[in-house]
Amino acid sequence: MIAYLETKSPAQVNELQTQLEREYELLSGNRMALDLSRGKPAAEQLSLSEGLEQMIDGDYRAADGSDVRNYGNLQGLPEARELGAELLDVPAETVLAGGNSSLSLMHLAVSTAMQPGLWGDTRQWSSAKPIKVLTPVPGYDRHFALCEALGIQMVNIDMTDSGPNMSQARALVEADDCIKGIWCVPKYSNPTGCIYSQETVDEIAQLSNIAAADDFVVLWDNAYAWHDFEFPPTRLTPIYPLAQHHGTENHVVQFASTSKITFAGAGVGFISSGAKVLQTLAQQLSFRTIGPDKVNQLRHARFLKGRLMEHMQAHATLLKPKFDLVLRTLKEELGQWSIASWTEPQGGYFVSLDLQPNLASEVIDMAKQVGLTLTPAGATFPMGKDPKNCNVRIAPTFATLDDLGMAMQVLTLCVKLATVRQFTLTINRKNQG
Amino acid sequence: MIAYLETKSPAQVNELQTQLEREYELLSGNRMALDLSRGKPAAEQLSLSEGLEQMIDGDYRAADGSDVRNYGNLQGLPEARELGAELLDVPAETVLAGGNSSLSLMHLAVSTAMQPGLWGDTRQWSSAKPIKVLTPVPGYDRHFALCEALGIQMVNIDMTDSGPNMSQARALVEADDCIKGIWCVPKYSNPTGCIYSQETVDEIAQLSNIAAADDFVVLWDNAYAWHDFEFPPTRLTPIYPLAQHHGTENHVVQFASTSKITFAGAGVGFISSGAKVLQTLAQQLSFRTIGPDKVNQLRHARFLKGRLMEHMQAHATLLKPKFDLVLRTLKEELGQWSIASWTEPQGGYFVSLDLQPNLASEVIDMAKQVGLTLTPAGATFPMGKDPKNCNVRIAPTFATLDDLGMAMQVLTLCVKLATVRQFTLTINRKNQG
Numbered sequence: 001m002i003a004y005l006e007t008k009s010p011a012q013v014n015e016l017q018t019q020l021e022r023e024y025e026l027l028s029g030n031r032m033a034l035d036l037s038r039g040k041p042a043a044e045q046l047s048l049s050e051g052l053e054q055m056i057d058g059d060y061r062a063a064d065g066s067d068v069r070n071y072g073n074l075q076g077l078p079e080a081r082e083l084g085a086e087l088l089d090v091p092a093e094t095v096l097a098g099g100n101s102s103l104s105l106m107h108l109a110v111s112t113a114m115q116p117g118l119w120g121d122t123r124q125w126s127s128a129k130p131i132k133v134l135t136p137v138p139g140y141d142r143h144f145a146l147c148e149a150l151g152i153q154m155v156n157i158d159m160t161d162s163g164p165n166m167s168q169a170r171a172l173v174e175a176d177d178c179i180k181g182i183w184c185v186p187k188y189s190n191p192t193g194c195i196y197s198q199e200t201v202d203e204i205a206q207l208s209n210i211a212a213a214d215d216f217v218v219l220w221d222n223a224y225a226w227h228d229f230e231f232p233p234t235r236l237t238p239i240y241p242l243a244q245h246h247g248t249e250n251h252v253v254q255f256a257s258t259s260k261i262t263f264a265g266a267g268v269g270f271i272s273s274g275a276k277v278l279q280t281l282a283q284q285l286s287f288r289t290i291g292p293d294k295v296n297q298l299r300h301a302r303f304l305k306g307r308l309m310e311h312m313q314a315h316a317t318l319l320k321p322k323f324d325l326v327l328r329t330l331k332e333e334l335g336q337w338s339i340a341s342w343t344e345p346q347g348g349y350f351v352s353l354d355l356q357p358n359l360a361s362e363v364i365d366m367a368k369q370v371g372l373t374l375t376p377a378g379a380t381f382p383m384g385k386d387p388k389n390c391n392v393r394i395a396p397t398f399a400t401l402d403d404l405g406m407a408m409q410v411l412t413l414c415v416k417l418a419t420v421r422q423f424t425l426t427i428n429r430k431n432q433g
Numbered sequence: 434m435i436a437y438l439e440t441k442s443p444a445q446v447n448e449l450q451t452q453l454e455r456e457y458e459l460l461s462g463n464r465m466a467l468d469l470s471r472g473k474p475a476a477e478q479l480s481l482s483e484g485l486e487q488m489i490d491g492d493y494r495a496a497d498g499s500d501v502r503n504y505g506n507l508q509g510l511p512e513a514r515e516l517g518a519e520l521l522d523v524p525a526e527t528v529l530a531g532g533n534s535s536l537s538l539m540h541l542a543v544s545t546a547m548q549p550g551l552w553g554d555t556r557q558w559s560s561a562k563p564i565k566v567l568t569p570v571p572g573y574d575r576h577f578a579l580c581e582a583l584g585i586q587m588v589n590i591d592m593t594d595s596g597p598n599m600s601q602a603r604a605l606v607e608a609d610d611c612i613k614g615i616w617c618v619p620k621y622s623n624p625t626g627c628i629y630s631q632e633t634v635d636e637i638a639q640l641s642n643i644a645a646a647d648d649f650v651v652l653w654d655n656a657y658a659w660h661d662f663e664f665p666p667t668r669l670t671p672i673y674p675l676a677q678h679h680g681t682e683n684h685v686v687q688f689a690s691t692s693k694i695t696f697a698g699a700g701v702g703f704i705s706s707g708a709k710v711l712q713t714l715a716q717q718l719s720f721r722t723i724g725p726d727k728v729n730q731l732r733h734a735r736f737l738k739g740r741l742m743e744h745m746q747a748h749a750t751l752l753k754p755k756f757d758l759v760l761r762t763l764k765e766e767l768g769q770w771s772i773a774s775w776t777e778p779q780g781g782y783f784v785s786l787d788l789q790p791n792l793a794s795e796v797i798d799m800a801k802q803v804g805l806t807l808t809p810a811g812a813t814f815p816m817g818k819d820p821k822n823c824n825v826r827i828a829p830t831f832a833t834l835d836d837l838g839m840a841m842q843v844l845t846l847c848v849k850l851a852t853v854r855q856f857t858l859t860i861n862r863k864n865q866g
Contacts, residue, residue, distance in 0.1 A: 038504070046493075046502040056486050060479075069479040069696040071471070099532050101722040142723075149720040259723075263502040266728035287582040289534040290575075290692075293726065295699035 004337045005423045017424060020417040024370065027410060032371030034407040039190070039349040040398040041264050041315075048314050049262035055299040068294035074282055076270075080297035083304055084270030087225055087256040089238040094249075094272045096282060098292050102257035102269035103142055106219065109253045109271060110150060112284045113180065113217055118277045119250060123215040125152075125180045133219075134172060134182035136164035138352060138380030138391050140190040143183045143221070147382070154382035155179065159189065163196035166203045170210060177212035181219055187236040188224035191352040191380055191393040193345020198237040205242035208251035220254040226312045227260060228347040229320040233309075240272075250274030258300055260349065261311065268292075268300045316347075322396040322404055326351050329405070333412035339419045342394075351394040352380070358389045359418050366414040372407050437770045438856045450857060453850040457803065460843060465804030467840040472623070472782040473831040474697050474748075481747050482695035488732040501727035507715055513730035516737055517703030520658055520689040522671040527682075527705045529715060531725050535690035535702035536575055539652065542686045542704060543583060545717045546613065546650055551710045552683060556648040558585075558613045566652075567605060567615040569597035571785060571813030571824050573623040576616045576654070580815070587815035588612065592622065596629035599636045603643060610645035614652055620669040621657035624785040624813050624826040626778020631670040638675035641684035653687040659745045660693060661780040662753040666742075673705075683707035691733055693782065694744065701725075701733045749780075755829040755837055759784050762838070766845035772852045775827075784827040785813070792851050793822045799847040805840050 005013060060069050062077050075081065076097025084095040098105050109118075114131065117124035125131045133147060135154040147154055155172060158165040163186065173179050184204065186196040196204070208216040220239060228234065243249040250273060258267035271281060304311060327344055330353070334340050342353045355363060361377035368374070375393040378384040394411070396404050438446060493502050495510050508514065509530025518525040531538050542551075547564065550557035558564045566580060568587040580587055588605060591598040596619065606612050617637065619629040629637070641649040653672060661667065676682040683706060691700035704714060737744060760777055763786070767773050775786045788796060794810035801807070808826040811817040827844070829837050 040504050043500060043503075046500065049502075050491065053486070053489050053491075058483065058486075067476060067479065069482075069699060070476075071473050071692075071697045073698075099534075100726040101532075101724075103723060104537075104721045107721040142720075146720050149717070259504075263728060264504045265506075265724050266502060266726040284582070287575075287579050288537045288540040290536060291534075291698050293533040293699040293729065295696060296726065296729065 004339070005420065010427070013420065013424060013427075017417070017420045020413065020420060023413055024366070024417050027370040027413070030371065032406065032410070034372040034399065034403050034410065036395050036399060036404070036407050036411070037373045037375045038398055039395045041260055042318065042398050042400070044318050045315055045397070046263055048311065049303065052262055052299045052303050055302040056295065060295065060298070062294070062298055068298045071290045073294060074286055074289075074291050076292050077294050077297045077301065079301035079305075080268055080294070083268070083301050084256060084272065086308060087258075087270060088222055088254050088272050089225070090240045090254065090272050094240070094274070094278060096271050096278060096285070097297055098269045098271065099289075100259070100265065100267055100269060100293070100296070102221070102223070102255045102259070102271070103146070105269050105271040106143070106221065106255055107146060108281060108285060108288070109219065110146060110152070112281060113215070114150060117215065118217065118280050119215075120276065120280055125215060128178045128180065128213070130178060132176065132179045134164070134169055134179060135382050136183065137382070138191055138386075138393070139183060140185060140221070141379045143219075144382040156382060159192055159194065161194050163189075163194065163200035164204075166200055169207065170203070173207055173211040173213070173216060175212065179211065180213050180215060181217040182207065183219050183221065185221050185223060186239070187222060188227055188345055188348025190223065190348070191350035193343045193348045193350060193352065195234055195236055201237040201239050202242050205239050205248055205252065206246050208248045209246060216251055218252040220252055222254055222256050223260070224348040225256055226308060227315070227349070228312065229316045229323065230346055231309070231313055231316070234346060250276045253277060258304070261315075262300060262303070266296065268297050319397060321401060322399070323351065325401060325404055326394055326396045326408055329408035329412060333409075334415060337416065337419070340415055349395060349397055351396065353392040353394055355390045355392060355415060356419055356422060359415070359422060360386060360389045360392050363392060363411075363414045363418045366418060367410055370410060372410045374411070437772070438853065443860065446853065446857060446860075450850070450853045453846065453853060456846055457799070457850050460803040460846070463804065465839065465843070467805040467832065467836050467843065469828050469832060469837070469840050469844070470806045470808045471831055472828045474693055475751065475831050475833070477751050478748055478830070479696055481744065482736065485695055485732045485736050488735040489728065493728065493731070495727070495731055501731045504723045506727060507719055507722075507724050509725050510727050510730045510734065512734035512738070513701060513727070516701070516734050517689060517705065519741060520703060521655055521687050521705050522658070523673045523687065523705050527673070527707070527711065529704050529711060529718070530730055531702045531704065532722075533692070533698065533700055533702060533726070533729070535654070535656070535688045535692070535704070536579070538702050538704040539576070539654065539688055540579060541714060541718060541721070542652065543579060543585070545714060546648070547583060550648065551650065551713050552648075553709065553713055558648060561611045561613065561646070563611060565609065565612045567597070567602055567612060568815050569616065570815070571624050571819075571826070572616060573618060573654070574812045576652075577815040589815060592625055592627065594627050596622075596627065596633035596637075599633055602640065603636070606640055606644040606646070606649060608645065612644070613646050613648060614650040615640065616652050616654065618654050618656060619672070620655060621660055621778055621781025623656070623781070624783035626776045626781045626783060626785065628667055628669055634670040634672050635675050638672050638681055638685065639679050641681045642679060649684055651685040653685055655687055655689050656693070657781040658689055659741060660748070660782070661745065662749045662756065663779055664742070664746055664749070667779060683709045686710060691737070694748075695733060695736070699729065701730050752830060754834060755832070756784065758834060758837055759827055759829045759841055762841035762845055766842075767848060770849065770852070773848055782828060782830055784829065786825040786827055788823045788825060788848060789852055789855060790821045790823050792848070792855060793819060793825050796825060796844070796847045796851045799851060800843055803843060805843045807844070
C-alpha cells in the first residue's frame with residue numbers, strides 16, 4: 001500500500017520527510033482548536049428543528065384525546081409510535097416510544113435479556129458463563145461500553161462493504177451457545193458507512209434459527225435509517241418482514257431515535273420487536289419509569305408528520321458538502337500515495353479511515369499536539385483495542401466547513417508524516433539488519 | 434374502635450345495615466366512573482405550568498453558553514442542577530439533573546449499588562444473599578416493585594407520625610448485614626402524609642454508621658419536598674448537613690423531581706449524593722444515555738427560577754379544598770362511628786385510611802362494583818400484602834371537587850356497610866358459638 005514511497009530514492013524520502021516535518025512544525029504555532037471526534041450535529045442542523053417549540057401552542061391533547069402533560073402511557077403516544085414505525089419501516093404496534101435516548105432502550109433490552117429474559121420463560125442470558133455477543137468491527141463505542149459494563153464479552157467479526165462477514169457470524173453462532181447476540185448498525189454503519197445488503201439482512205434475520213443458543217438476539221441499531229445524502233435515498237432492506245417470514249421477530253430488537261433528526265439531546269427514542277418481547281420490555285420499563293415525556297413526543301409527531309424526508313433533505317444539504325470536502329481532501333492528499341484507505345458513505349455521520357498498521361494512535365496523538373482532536377485510537381473496537389492500530393474515525397458533521405478544511409489538512413499531513421517516519425524507520429532497520 | 438356499634442341493640446344494628454344496604458343498592462344504578470386511585474395532578478394544576486412552552490423562545494443557550502439542543506453534559510445543565518439543589522436543600526454540586534423520571538434514577542442507584550457498587554471499591558450489594566432493604570409501611574408501591582424486580586427482599590417496619598419506627602430500624606440494621614438500605618419518603622410520606630421529625634432524620638443519617646453492612650444506603654425519595662398546603666410551609670430537617678456531620682454523605686442518596694410541580698410526565702428528575710457516589714452514578718449513567726434532555730431542563734430552570742414557592746402556593750390553592758373535603762367527609766361520616774382512623778396531612782398527595790382488620794379488600798371491591806376505583810388493596814405494602822388488610826390509600830388530587838365529593842360519599846358508605854356486615858357476622862358467630 002506504500003508503493004509511492006518505495007519508488008523514491010532514500011534521498012527523496014529524506015527530503016520529503018524534512019518538508020513534512022517543517023509543515024507540521026509550522027502548524028504547532030497555530031494554536032488551533034479543531035475537533036473531528038464527535039458525531040454531533042452542527043448548530044445549523046439543530047436550527048432546522050426550531051419549529052418543535054411551536055408545536056404545542058396550548059394544545060396538549062394527543063390524537064386519542066389524552067392529556068400529554070400527565071402521567072401514563074408507558075408505550076408512548078400512538079402518534080409517536082407511528083413516527084417510530086416510519087423511521088424503522090415496521091408496523092406501529094411493534095414500537096415503543098421512549099425518552100430522549102435510544103441508548104437507554106438498548107440498556108433496557110440487553111439488561112432484560114440477561115435477566116429475567118425477553119420472552120417470559122426460563123431463557124435468560126445470565127445462565128451462560130461467559131455471556132458473549134458478536135461485534136462487527138470497527139463499530140460503535142457505546143455498544144461496546146454497554147456490554148463491558150454488563151460483563152458481556154465481545155467477539156469481533158469483520159465488517160465488509162455489505163455488512164458483517166456472515167460466514168464468520170454463522171460459524172460462531174452455530175458453534176458456541178454462549179454467543180447470545182450481535183450488534184448491528186445496518187445503514188450507514190458507524191463508522192464505515194456501509195449499508196447492509198439484502199442478502200446480509202436476510203441472513204441476519206435467520207441467525208437465531210441456526211444459533212446454538214436458544215436466546216439469540218439481533219440488536220439492530222438503525223440510528224441512521226433516514227440520514228441519506230442523495231435522494232431518492234438508498235433503501236435498507238427492512239428486517240422485520242424477513243424476521244416474520246423466518247419466524248424470528250421475537251429475536252430481533254430494533255432501535256431508532258430522532259437524535260440526529262431534530263435535537264441531538266432532546267429527541268425521542270424508539271424500540272421495536274415482536275409482541276412477546278415488547279410486552280416483557282414494557283413490564284421491565286415500568287420498574288424504571290412511570291412513562292416517557294409525551295409532551296416532547298407530541299412535539300415530534302406533529303413536527304415531522306408528513307415531512308420527514310423533506311426535513312432529512314435539508315440536513316443533507318448541510319452535510320453533503322462536509323463529506324465531499326473530507327473525501328476530496330483524502331483523495332487529493334493521500335490518493336496518490338496509496339498509504340491509506342477510506343470509506344465513501346452516502347449518508348450517516350462518519351468516514352472510516354484505515355492507515356498503515358500501528359499508525360492510528362501515533363497519528364491521533366500528532367494531531368492532538370497541534371490542536372486537532374480526533375476520536376481516540378481504538379474507540380471503534382471493543383475494550384478500545386484496535387488489533388492493527390490502524391483505524392481512525394472521522395466525524396465531519398459538527399465542524400464548520402472552514403474548520404473542517406483546516407482539520408483535514410492537519411489530519412492528512414499527520415498521516416503522511418507518520419507514514420514516512422515509519423517507512424524511514426523500517427528502511428533503516430533493514431539496512432542495519 | 435367500633436364502640437358505636439356496640440352501644441346499639443341487635444335490632445338497631447339490623448336496621449342500620451338494612452338502610453346502608455339500600456343506599457348501596459341505589460348507588461349501583463348510578464353508573465358512576467369515579468377514580469381516587471392515582472396520585473396524578475389535575476388538569477388545572479398542569480395548566481399552571483403552560484408557561485414552560487414559552488421559556489425557550491429561540492434562545493437555546495444555557496447560562497454557561499452551551500447549546501442545550503446538542504448532546505452532552507451528562508450531569509445536567511448547571512441551572513437545572515441548581516433547581517434540584519433548591520428542591521432538595523443541598524449544594525448544587527451534589528446534584529445530577531436527569532430526564533423526566535426520578536424513578537429511573539432510583540433504578541440507576543439501586544442497580545448500581547447491587548453491581549458494581551456505589552463507591553468504586555469492592556463493596557456491592559450483590560455479594561449478599563439475600564439482599565434486603567427496610568420498607569416502612571404503608572409506603573410507595575413503585576419502590577416495592579423496583580426491589581421485587583431486582584430480587585431484593587423487603588423487611589417491613591412501622592411508619593409512625595414522625596417517620597419510620599427507628600428503634601425497629603436500628604435493631605434490624607445492627608443485627609443483619611444483609612440489610613443494605615432503607616426507603617424513605619421523608620416529607621408528606623406516601624401514603625401517610627407524615628413529615629419525618631428532626632430526631633428521626635438525624636437518626637437516619639447515622640444508620641450507615643451503626644449498620645452491620647458496610648454498604649448501607651438511605652434511599653431518600655423527597656418527592657413532595659415542596660408540596661405544602663399551608664404557607665410558610667413546615668420545613669423538613671435537611672438530611673445532607675446531618676449526613677456530612679456524621680460522615681455519611683456517601684451513604685445517603687436523595688431523589689426529587691418536578692413531576693408534581695410542572696408536568697407530571699414531562700418534568701425533570703434529580704439525584705443527589707456525596708461526591709464519590711455521584712461520580713460512580715455518572716459513570717454508570719454513561720452506559721445508559723449520552724445525556725439528559727437539556728432543552729426541557731432549561732425550560733424548567735427558567736420557568737421556576739425565583740418563583741418556586743409562589744408556584745407551589747398556586748398548587749395548594751387547588752389542592753387544599755380537595756383534601757379539606759376528604760377530611761371533612763371522613764369526619765362527618767365516620768368520626769362518630771369510631772370505626773376507622775386516617776391521617777390529616779398538611780401536604781403531599783394522599784390520605785391514608787385504616788379500616789377494621791380484614792376490611793380493606795372488601796371495601797375496595799364494593800366501591801369498584803358501584804363505579805369508584807381505589808388504589809388496589811395491599812398496594813401500599815411490599816408484594817401487595819397488607820398483613821392486616823386494613824389500609825386504603827385515598828388520592829384526591831386528580832378528581833374534580835364534585836366527583837371527589839361523590840366518591841367520598843361512596844367510599845364512606847362502603848366502609849360503614851362493610852363494617853356493619855362484619856360486626857353482624859361476628860355477633861352471629863358469637864351467638865352460635
